[in-house]
Amino acid sequence: MVNSSHAPAGPPLGATAREIAARCEPRVNALARRMTQDAFARLRGYDELPSDVKDVEIAATARHGLRLFLDRVAAPADAPGDYEYFRERAAQRADEGMPLRLLLSTHILGTQVLWRALRDVTLRGEESGLAELSDYLFTAQERIVAAVTETYLDEQAAIVAERREERRSLARALLEGAPVATxxxxxxxxxxxxxxxxxxxxxxxxxxxxxxxxxxxxxxxxxxxxxxxxxxxxxxxxxxxxxxxxxxxxxxxxxxxxxxxxxxxxxxxxxxxxxxxxxxxxxxxxxxxRVARACGRPPGLHRLDDVLLEYHLSRPSAGSERIAALLEPVDGRPELTETLRAYLELGQDRRATGRRLSLHPNTVDNRLARVASLTGLDLTSSHGTALALAALLLREVGGEPGA
Structure with missing residues (x-):
């Protein structure tokens, strides 16, 4: 699984380096088997891959990489098309869900297996040729790992975006009541x-x-x-x-x-x-x-049962406009509305209202008395507080959603 395409341009490799590489030509199939059945088998998660992926596709990629490397040693040249096979495989692995860590590890281990094979066939006195091959091989590894990583991440991003859009489309259809296939x-x-x-x-x-x-x-x-x-x-x-x-x-x-x-x-x-x-x-x-927010409930998770009365009171009816109009006299006085909302939410507890709003209880009393004076609502009676709550909810919840 190595590739030498786009290696830096330079003079051809020396005769010794080419001769060392040529000795590995007959061993391509055996080296590919060693990679896929021995070296890669030590990688965490490799055994879990389907047999056709391990024994066919990854093995074929290994053979392709070995032959490509040896061909480029014999006749160095830039060949942009050399990347395509590896890019296609990387995209395929991303689509199948193979972890990027595992994919890159196979390329790195494949390079190690090939380097050991080159070292094993090097004769005494040919060390300079092996050094040339090593530089060439590890430069190739750097390029192929970069290409595989780029392609894998691009494909993975495209898959995630596609799945996200599919889920958004499903959500939109369900929310709109559009026909949806089972x-x-x-x-x-x-x-x-x-x-x-x-x-x-x-x-x-x-x-x-x-x-x-x-x-x-x-x-x-x-x-x-x-x-x-x-x-x-x-x-x-x-x-x-x-x-x-x-x-x-x-x-x-x-x-x-x-x-x-x-x-x-x-x-x-x-x-x-x-x-x-x-x-x-x-x-x-x-x-x-909207109801929980309007009636002063603290943020968090809300169900209908949590605001059942308030929800009912906020529903439009024949008398809704007249009830909502009861609080018109306090328009432009947000401190009075805020105090009234907290007072109703906290069960008409003036001290608790004062703590929530950081006010003295006497200030709470003064504000509530002002509300009663302006609106005519008796906030000391259950009837008056029910009317105040209904008016507050209709004014703040009775508009369009999101208002």
């Missing part, structure tokens, strides 16, 4: 867990490179947490993730995502009984996040 839908026929992620800092001007890196890290964390490739539609603000089957959301997922998304991360969760129910589950997961 084979393409995978395990989604039996239902799904639908996540909506709202990433903190979404209003900032995120750099495209930073956004792509964040999305890749979120994707990797989801794949790792659920043990499957999770179809997603994500951008710098967040988006949806679809997990096939009725799986529980791992406890460590939120903590894992917060490591690079920040503490403001919110995740809405809804279940779909079949892929036909996924669009509705996706809307529910997104609405759950």
């Amino acid at each position: 084979a393409e839908a995978g395990g989604f026929g039996g239902g799904a867990v639908v996540l909506f992620l709202r990433l903190p800092g979404e209003g900032g001007p995120g750099l495209p490179v930073a956004v792509r890196r964040l999305v890749r890290r979120v994707q990797a964390a989801l794949d790792r947490a659920f043990g499957v490739g999770v179809p997603t539609l994500l951008d710098g603000a967040g988006g949806h993730a679809l997990v096939p089957g009725a799986l529980d959301v791992p406890d460590e997922l939120t903590a894992s995502l917060r490591e690079f998304c920040g503490p403001g991360l919110r995740i809405g969760v809804a279940d779909a009984g079949s892929f036909a129910e996924i669009p509705e589950a996706a809307r529910t997961a997104e609405e759950v996040v």
Whole structure:
């Protein structure tokens, strides 16, 4: 598995070097067998390769490399086409999932086997010819390893991009309720867990490179947490993730995502009984996040049961506009709205509200009294607090998704 193409231009190798190489010509097949059955067998993971890969394809590549090297020794010349065979094999190995470490190790060990063979047939007094061959051989190794690595990584990047786009296309189709073939839908026929992620800092001007890196890290964390490739539609603000089957959301997922998304991360969760129910589950997961955020729930993972009353109160009805209008008098007073939201979320506990907002309880009382005075709502009664909560939710959740 060695290649001398594109070796630096220079004078032809000396007669002694060519004579040493010629002695190895009859041993090409035996050397290829030694590489594939002996040297490579010591590599971790080599035994796990399919027999046709080890005994046919890798052996053929070894023979090709040996003959190519010996031909170039006999008649040195630049030959760009010499790389193509190795590039094709490297792309094939990447497509099959062979680790790059294992692929490169076969090339390096193949070079070692050939060098030992050249050394073994060198006679006393021919050391200068062997030195010439060594320089030529190891320069060839450097070039072929570089070419194989480049091709492998290019192919691997293309495969990853293709798979990512396939998963995005599947996620988009499922979220839109478009027809999806059973084979393409995978395990989604039996239902799904639908996540909506709202990433903190979404209003900032995120750099495209930073956004792509964040999305890749979120994707990797989801794949790792659920043990499957999770179809997603994500951008710098967040988006949806679809997990096939009725799986529980791992406890460590939120903590894992917060490591690079920040503490403001919110995740809405809804279940779909079949892929036909996924669009509705996706809307529910997104609405759950919006409701939790609007009513002051701390960031984290939210399910419908966590905000069931608030979700119900935020649904539009015949009286929605009149209820939402109850808080119009405090428009332009964000400190009053913030205090009211925290007070309602914390069960009308003025001291807890003060701790959350870093306010003295008397300041909380003064702000709530001002809200009551401006709106006419009695925040000391269950009826008044229910109206205030409904008005707050309708004003902050009643618009378009994402508002």
